[in-house]
Amino acid sequence: MEELKRCPFCGNENSALKMCKGRKFINGLDQPIEQHKWYVQCQKCKARGSVASGKVNLWENLNHDLPRPIWQTTDDEIKRVAVKLWNYRVD
Numbered sequence: 001m002e003e004l005k006r007c008p009f010c011g012n013e014n015s016a017l018k019m020c021k022g023r024k025f026i027n028g029l030d031q032p033i034e035q036h037k038w039y040v041q042c043q044k045c046k047a048r049g050s051v052a053s054g055k056v057n058l059w060e061n062l063n064h065d066l067p068r069p070i071w072q073t074t075d076d077e078i079k080r081v082a083v084k085l086w087n088y089r090v091d
Helices: 075-087
Strands: 015-026 032-042 052-057
Touching: 015 075, 032 075, 052 075
Parallel strands: none
Antiparallel strands: 015 032, 032 052
């Protein structure tokens, strides 16, 4: 995963990834699916980056043999997108 850049507003180096859980539902295979939202937040000025979200299968670690639907993602993929959005700077 990429390293987080400094905060564009206060210049602080201490930023952290935060997660919010959204709605929870059951898919057709009776597996729990949950909407996860990740973003980066500066610890000093509380500036927040853009939100990256996706639907995560909570039983994913147990069932590796089943094919994964195209709408399903993992927390690692969502975190990677959130870091990219935080690090994006317009020159």
